[in-house]
Structures are given as C-alpha cells and as structure tokens.
Amino acid sequence: xxxxxxxxxxxxxxxxxxxxxxxxxxxxxxxxxxxxxxxxxxxxxxxxxxxxxxxxxxxxxxxxxxxxxxxxxxxxxxxxxxxxxxxxxxxxxxxxxxxxxxxxxxxxxxxxxxxxxxxxxxxxxxxxxxxxxxxxxxxxxxxxxxxxxxxxxxxxxxxxxxxxxxxxxxxxxxxxxxxxx
Numbered sequence: 001x002x003x004x005x006x007x008x009x010x011x012x013x014x015x016x017x018x019x020x021x022x023x024x025x026x027x028x029x030x031x032x033x034x035x036x037x038x039x040x041x042x043x044x045x046x047x048x049x050x051x052x053x054x055x056x057x058x059x060x061x062x063x064x065x066x067x068x069x070x071x072x073x074x075x076x077x078x079x080x081x082x083x084x085x086x087x088x089x090x091x092x093x094x095x096x097x098x099x100x101x102x103x104x105x106x107x108x109x110x111x112x113x114x115x116x117x118x119x120x121x122x123x124x125x126x127x128x129x130x131x132x133x134x135x136x137x138x139x140x141x142x143x144x145x146x147x148x149x150x151x152x153x154x155x156x157x158x159x160x161x162x163x164x165x166x167x168x169x170x171x172x173x174x175x176x177x178x179x180x181x
Contacts, residue, residue, distance in 0.1 A: 011135065012074035018131055020071050028064050032057065078135035090126060094119060 012020070033039050035057055036050045051057045073083040097119025101108040107116045115123075 009077070010074045011078040012071065013078060013135055014075075014131060014133075017071060017075045017078075021068065024064055024067055024071070028060065031060055072130060075130045075135075079129075079133050080136040093122060097122075 029039070032047070032051065035054050036047060038047055038050070051061075069087070073087055076083040076086045094115075097116050098114050101114050101116045101119070105111065109115060109117060109120060
C-alpha cells in the first residue's frame, strides 16, 4: 500500500517532473506571500520568525515536503532505479552531512549553513540527474512467452495464441470439452 501512497510504483517523465516541481515551489512561495505579506528573498530570519508562528505555513511546509518526496520517488522509478533504496540513501546522506556540518563547523559552507560542500554537491547532482536523466518509460521484465521478430515495441504479438482465441476456435470447429459432435 505504501508503494502507491508515496509514489514508489508510479513513473514520471523529465518534463512532468520539472513542471510539477516548479508549480509546487511557486505555489508555496505564493502561500508564504499571502500569509506573511513578504516575498522570501535575501535574509530570511524575519520571515522564518513569522512563519514559525503560522500553523498554516508549518502544515503546508510539511505537505510540500511530502509532495516533493513523492515527485522525486516517481522520477527515480522512471529512471529505472529502486526508489526505496535511492531515496533512503539520499536522506541518510543528507542527515549525515548535516551532522558533520553541525559537529565540525569549519566544514560547513558558511557559518550560517548546515551543509558541507560535499553534501551540497551530491544534492545538486542528484537534482540535476532527476531533471535531465532520460527515463526508461517501461519495466524491463522477461517475457514468459517467446516473441516474434518485427513487432512494434509495446504492441508486439506473442507467438502463442491467446487462450480465449483457441477456445473460440475449438467451439467454432464443433469441439465441446474435448468431444466432437
């Protein structure tokens, strides 16, 4: 059931991923502007203080995180990777990076950041991969029946006739249950 809730079984192409991520981000910026009256830019300490007092912004922030996680999981599945492994590793790496930057502030980007250069580079590369890496578009599964050559992709015909078709052919010949009339 969690496969369908978090989008682990769904697929999303590059263009759809880009536009859905853009819409989620712009929607959140419009919500922040509507509630606080300030556009998030430059120094965000005042904006964060206003946002921490707004239950609607806190709830929508966590909702946006879930939506972005689902979009990324669908895109990872479309690339052909297992989102359960990839997304768990990505989250673990970001948590480890934050712990290292907190414990050793000299490795952080600046004194205000909670990420290292390595973690930021990995996060940026992963986002670029999700945006630009071509997807498979279909599951590569082994076919139980042999295929004839010359098919047209997804709409290939199998060499064996369908069970319903062979049943209809037997009935048309007058065979019922192995007996002929």
